[in-house]
Amino acid sequence: MFKYSIVIPVYNGDKYIDDIVSFFMSFNSIQLVFVNDGSTDFSIDKLNKFKEEEWIKVISQNNRGVSVARNLGLHHSDGEFILFLDCDDKYDEKIFDELNKRNLSDVNVFEFERNNIDGTHDSFTLPNVGIINSRNALLLFFFKKIRIHICAVCFRKKFLVDNKIKFKSGFKFGEDLNFIINAILSSEDVLFINESIFKYIINEQSVTQRKFNYHRFDALDVLLMEFNKVELDLGGEGKEAFQMYMLSVYYKLLCECVKSGSEIYFSDFSKRKNIILSTGLKFFIVKHVPVRIEFFLLKGYLKLIKFM
Template sequence: MNLEKNKIPVSVIIPVYNVENFLVETIESVLTQSLPEIELILVNDGSTDGSAVICESYQQKDSRIKYFSQNNSGVSVARNLGLSHATGEFIFFLDSDDTIDADFLKTSYEVAKQNDSDIVIVGEYFYKRMPNVMALPTCAQFIRLEFLKKYPDIKFPENIQPGEDGLFSHQLLALTRKISLNAQGIYNYRKHENQNHVKINENAGKVLDTIPKWFGILEDFYTKHQLFKSHALHLALFIEHEPFEFRYIAMSLNDQQKIFLHTIIKEFMNKNVFPYFEKKDKKHLSGAFLYFLETDDCTKFDAFYPQYLVEREKKRKLYLKLIKFIPIKSIRKQLRSDIVKNFER
């Protein structure tokens, strides 16, 4: 691997908030990478435990580390602060309670350089979702700094969580075709009771209050870059994935919350997507989402959805059974892969 002289290949940015039990392992996973020429930026977001002491200790013993501290302002502000100080050729955002395997940065950097990429999508799961990837969590985003600097208005949105990483990546994915894949990158995701996504159902009202802000950000972005026509499918897939699948389907909502979310999703799609949508692109949307958009009563959708899941599973099993009769192994394998992919959503 050829590294550019006097240039840091990768800046890893870690926002830190009350993770003293996990932080040492997270930092060590970065410092022991097989690509040692890195910059690690730690941003303490007003921690009240021993996280700041851990950050300061590591900064003193490793010159690759930059440390910043701010009043508690949220993960988006912390990531944006870290980004403003980054000097690496590529950027990776790591959560402070997770770890990365030893070759994560090296393999991602090699893929980026070989393909002259603005974005490398990291991880086998996201590799399988190509080509219609409409958003990424931070663990799957390996981004060229110069590409980010071309669009200084695209930042992690403040006061929005969850969904801040999806909004950030969705905009970037719409602005470049120089996207490659690194299925070898292994991200070790730690599950524990204090994670934000674990508490989403406890704060459903607060989460729903941020969705109109999502829509405002998307409208401004698509208008500024004149992308409504060229990227209507990209936008539709994001709306299906984030506010529909992750919020309406996955969250425990009361009747009033369901009506609210159903109404604003339909209004957004009718205003900003369907006027530019090509009929052939509807095949990329699930039958459930299309029915959700067609019905005027979300209670009808709620009655429809369980049976939809049953029928979809029957179809999946039937298709997998039928391809067993195809004599050519390579064709069977490809069809099986296509079926699994199509029925994942």
């Protein structure tokens, strides 16, 4: 029985595989679950070199996306706890020392660092509270007091399975948000770990993938799908926090769209704005103005209320 299974989707990530295996091979009670997501490079050849290792599983599927790959890896994992890792990101060497010294909960969130393409770094910290009830954890998240990355969370596998928590397929963006929100909603409490033990690395490929296109709306659509559940579980304050979070995502997408000059998508913003308004949003959102004007008005409003 492994204590930790690390689920790693791989799509054309052959240049990372050797380093990943080398990093984890010095730890005890660790299982790597690689899911080859229809790679067209030499990923499967490299992975097959390790498939005889007892602590490494190699699974292949046709290219169906990261959500299906993670769900498949979760299903085939044997560890008591699950971590998700993208092959171009990294954990700190002390990650398992930090996890092992704690009485882990069903959901355990740790601090992380983002390495930007220009060489700068951003650190995302957590309140030093230890255990926090799930409602308060989500309020902090929705009010943007904390950041949570899917690869900076350690989940108990039995908890995920019992609550049928999976990544939604068919989305290219926002599937992480959906998973995190559902996991915290389903938990009684969350353990905050005040150690930065994950590095999220922004590279050229990350920037290219995030250029504005229709799939960017997925990040907002998955939130809209969860509105009723959040309102039911968290009540009035949670509803308002979630509405503000949706508004901030709406503005972020609007900002990306305007800056990229992708005016063909303006009508799609109008459709989603009407859906947000239908949730009973009490805060400022402009109903009948051109998208470009709305962009500047929302920017000023969100800065005014310190929500950016």
